[in-house]
Amino acid sequence: MSKILHRSIHAEMPVAVSGRGIELFDTDGKAYIDACGGAAVSCLGHGSPDILAALHAQLDKLGYAHTGFFTTDIAERLADRLVDDSPEGIDYVYLVSGGSEAVEAALKMARQYFVEKGEGGRRHVIARRQSYHGNTLGALAAGGNEWRRAQFKPLLIETHHIAPCYAYRGRLPAESEPQYGERVASELEAKILELGPHEVIAFVAETIVGATAGVVPPVEGYFKKIREICDRYGVLLILDEVMCGMGRTGTLHAFEQEGIVPDVVVIAKGLGGGYQPIGAVLFGRHIYDAFASGSGFFQHGHTYMGHPMAAAAGLAVQDAIREYGLLENVANMGKLLNRRLRERFDRHHHIGDIRGRGLFWGLEIVADRSDKSPFDPALKLHAAVKSEAMTRGLMVYPMGGTIDGMRGDHILLAPPFIVNAGQISTIVERLGDSLDAAIARSLAVPR
Numbered sequence: 001m002s003k004i005l006h007r008s009i010h011a012e013m014p015v016a017v018s019g020r021g022i023e024l025f026d027t028d029g030k031a032y033i034d035a036c037g038g039a040a041v042s043c044l045g046h047g048s049p050d051i052l053a054a055l056h057a058q059l060d061k062l063g064y065a066h067t068g069f070f071t072t073d074i075a076e077r078l079a080d081r082l083v084d085d086s087p088e089g090i091d092y093v094y095l096v097s098g099g100s101e102a103v104e105a106a107l108k109m110a111r112q113y114f115v116e117k118g119e120g121g122r123r124h125v126i127a128r129r130q131s132y133h134g135n136t137l138g139a140l141a142a143g144g145n146e147w148r149r150a151q152f153k154p155l156l157i158e159t160h161h162i163a164p165c166y167a168y169r170g171r172l173p174a175e176s177e178p179q180y181g182e183r184v185a186s187e188l189e190a191k192i193l194e195l196g197p198h199e200v201i202a203f204v205a206e207t208i209v210g211a212t213a214g215v216v217p218p219v220e221g222y223f224k225k226i227r228e229i230c231d232r233y234g235v236l237l238i239l240d241e242v243m244c245g246m247g248r249t250g251t252l253h254a255f256e257q258e259g260i261v262p263d264v265v266v267i268a269k270g271l272g273g274g275y276q277p278i279g280a281v282l283f284g285r286h287i288y289d290a291f292a293s294g295s296g297f298f299q300h301g302h303t304y305m306g307h308p309m310a311a312a313a314g315l316a317v318q319d320a321i322r323e324y325g326l327l328e329n330v331a332n333m334g335k336l337l338n339r340r341l342r343e344r345f346d347r348h349h350h351i352g353d354i355r356g357r358g359l360f361w362g363l364e365i366v367a368d369r370s371d372k373s374p375f376d377p378a379l380k381l382h383a384a385v386k387s388e389a390m391t392r393g394l395m396v397y398p399m400g401g402t403i404d405g406m407r408g409d410h411i412l413l414a415p416p417f418i419v420n421a422g423q424i425s426t427i428v429e430r431l432g433d434s435l436d437a438a439i440a441r442s443l444a445v446p447r
Helices: 049-061 075-086 099-116 137-142 146-155 177-195 222-233 253-260 285-292 308-323 326-345 381-391 423-446
Strands: 017-022 023-026 031-034 094-096 124-128 160-162 200-206 234-239 264-267 279-283 351-356 361-364 397-400 409-415
Touching: 017 326, 023 146, 023 285, 031 423, 049 124, 049 308, 049 409, 075 094, 075 279, 075 308, 075 397, 094 099, 094 285, 099 137, 099 200, 124 137, 124 177, 160 177, 177 200, 177 222, 177 285, 200 222, 222 234, 222 253, 222 351, 264 361, 308 326, 326 361, 326 423, 361 381, 381 409
Parallel strands: 124 160, 124 200, 200 234, 234 264
Antiparallel strands: 017 023, 023 031, 094 279, 264 279, 351 361, 361 409, 397 409
16 A cells, blocks of 8 residues: 555556656556646656756766755756746746745745835735646635635635636627737736735736636737736736746747736746756846845745756756757647647537647537536546546546636646657547547436
């Protein structure tokens, strides 16, 4: 019996023993196509010789040095690369060990920025409903998924939430997408005015909503309006690209496709491709200068921040993406995945919406596409889809609570950037079979 407290105590999971390309293998030798990158993590797939060589080389030189005593060449090189590859306005990097940790750092950085500027009265953070920013307490407080928050609510700091930009569920019949985006973005201004313009620290949002709502891109113009509102009231814009960033949508940062630059962007997952745990906070010179001309330090830190092995993985992943032209492959294979998904599911009675960018796609499952009604949450349809997919040698990322944390189901796809056309077709074929089998099994169960 396992001595590990697994995510699901009563689940019996296969044991992964090796990985190659876009596949993982268990102890029985069964292969599983990793069509979700675990959780949009394994952007280069598994067993990449380039990344393994970089990790061996770094370990031969230095495994660890505490950042209270040293910096390292590999961490400096990674930071330089991340800034060089980012749009103007992203000037500095703070390296951590994962997404939740990066969000925590970003929230504290935003608060200290205003303290350094003499605006210590700013204390409010605004985010969106049905968002997810991590599972540590500060990140969970910023997140807007009520199911995840419920039992820990007494421990959470006070935060405030406005509507998401979720056109499939929120756009009115008479509204164009730009009109809808303008309306929901305006909720931010209303909330700032309600709380007091000089009391708000930051607005936090996923550029493309990932796990909780199933890959929901913003409508055109939404984030330009958000950026204008933040600028008008001196509020920092923090974008969470832990899941959707680092090439996943076809550009290094998803926000590049919105025509804006945030004050802070949080990255992780695809930064290290799963080869090492790493995350980062990227931010503008104005924040750095406030610290530098004030206290001279950031009152925060973790033991493993800037870890040399993690930095080596992050830099090697960036090198591979550039060397092999993988952003181009993300764009090309993303178009093919979009086309294959629509060929298979556009007329499917139980698929209400197909949405995404690059190699980041979501399918919203409905009981009836004509009225968008969800399945009964008691069916746990998303879990049935995962089970059926695993039986067919396919890993996808289904979740429940799509609509409000309780109702709705979706499937998230995030295959590695190295995926090819034949593999795309196999993924969609197996997904279709898995979905149909899960629905048939769930509806056949007496309730």
